[in-house]
Amino acid sequence: MMKRNFWKISLAAALTLTGIGAASPQKTVDAATFKTPIKRIQINCLPNKSVKIWTNYNGGQLISFRAKNKSKWNVAKTAVDRKGKLWYMIGDSEWIEARYTQDLTQDSNTQTVHEQVKRAVTKKKNKKAKNKIKKIAVEPDKQKTAKPKAQEQKTVVPKLNNAIQTKSAANVTPITRLSNKVSADNVSKRAQDVVNLAESQIGKGYAWGGNGPDNYDCSGLVQYVYNQVGGVQLPRVTTDQVKVGVTVTMDQLQPGDLLFWGSENAPYHVGIYVGNNQYVCAATPEQGVVLQTISSYFYPCVAKRVIQ
Secondary structure (H helix, E strand, O other): HHHHHHHHHHHHHHHHHHHEEEEEEEEOOOOOOOOOEEEEEEEEOOOOOEEEEEEEOOOOOOOEEEEEEEOOOEOEEEEEOOOOEEEEEOOOEEEHHHHHHHEEEEOOOOHHHHHHHHHHHHHHHHHHHHHHEEEEHHHHHHHOOOOOOHHHOOOOHOOOOOOHHHHHHHHHHHHHHHHHHHHHHHHHHHHHHHHHHHHHHOOOOOOOOOEOOOOHHHHHHHHHHHHHHHHOOOOHHHHHHHOOOEEHHHHHHOOOEEEOOOOOOOOEEEEEEOOOOEEEEOOOOOOOEEEEEEOOOOOOOOOEEEOO
């Protein structure tokens, strides 16, 4: 009998030491696990929710405690799993998905590859524009000096014909310009309506297959917004939505454009660009519909413009 009690006491002590007997369901304090982190993040999910922590980013086991919403963590390492999802290492054998977080600080001296490419493209465009201006300024002088004398002795066209042509051109040009302006204003208005409606859905819940107006999944939110105010009847799923519209580069984004993640042919996530490097999407069951910032750690694979 004494021997059996001794084994029970020893087993209880071992469980307590390993943390199994006294595991907390949530980490409620800010974590600073690493002295030299690569970045610092904050958990960003729905109120009163928390994020699961795993022992590994590829097929790891679920840890008994979670990361509480709005808690802050140091990131020691990043990794991408087999499905292409980004993960952060926030402790020894402790990993969380990056999509449930937002960056708190970013080293101003550190440039992402995308920022470097974007800056180089902008510099190249500015150089071409300057050369074009110089060429335009030089060409009139060349034409003036090289003008043949034969052209100066041109037969004068009757003034009546000139007057008729001038009057006709004056009547047509304003109508064409007015038509173009109305079309551009209509496109701009519809794009702004899309942004306004998308932002009004922030805070609503996430549901797999949700079509709104109270709960959505990512493609359901996009379809609902565009069908309501965008003047475009979009298909239901991301793999079909990515086939609509024209592809635009990330440095030419306009409010109302669609952002896709995954692959260009089979994306798994979609959001609506609203300007200022931000987008609205139905993210996860923990986050719901949220406003997020485009990050180099979770970067879109392609952008589409469907309002033209």
